[in-house]
Amino acid sequence: MSDIVIENYALDRSSSIDTELSLVLAARRGDRDAFGALYERHKDAVYWFVLRSVGSREDAEDIVQEAFCRALKAIDRFHGQARFLTWIYRIAARVCADRARAAPLRGLRVSLEIADAIGRDDEHPGVTWQALERAMNDLPLIHRQLVLLCDVQGFSSRVAAEMLGCSAISARVRLCRAHEKLRKSLSAEEVC
Secondary structure, eight states: OTTSOOHHHHTOOOHHHHHHHHHHHHHHTTOHHHHHHHHHHHHHHHHHHHHHHHOOHHHHHHHHHHHHHHHHHTGGGOOSSSOHHHHHHHHHHHHHHHHHHHSOOOOOOOOHHHHHHTTHHHHOTTOOHHHHHHHHHHSOHHHHHHIIIIIISOOOHHHHHHHHTSOHHHHHHHHHHHHHHHHHHHHHHHHO
């Protein structure tokens, strides 16, 4: 238990972080209720991310459940270099990628947050919701996830990179490519 890196948590001394650290430590000791509390604390955020990554409520529920099951099995390997939420997002992103390799995604239903984040009204006023959905669906999964994490949820590219298991430079490059693909797709829709 002592190998958890406490100094990352010392940056923010809020009771929320202290409580999270206590829950992680208890979960590592085998306390299922503590892990249940971590699940309750983060399940909605993880579900939101997964749903907008895969587009299907049924798939999202399965992926969230699998991600938390994997996290429970691997809780001893969580050493606190990042927040628990970052760690569970990374696991969820891996499960999404595993599922995408195994079977095609059912399609993303674009939400108002995504439309606002990529500037639907400002840059492309004539683009329909269907066109925006098609443009997002055409992105590779990791590009879609970066758009969701950075543009919609407001995470930095560095934090998003940690969540997705890639370098910060790779995340920035992929996010730029995603933005460019979205702009091209939406511009092509306006011409048609």
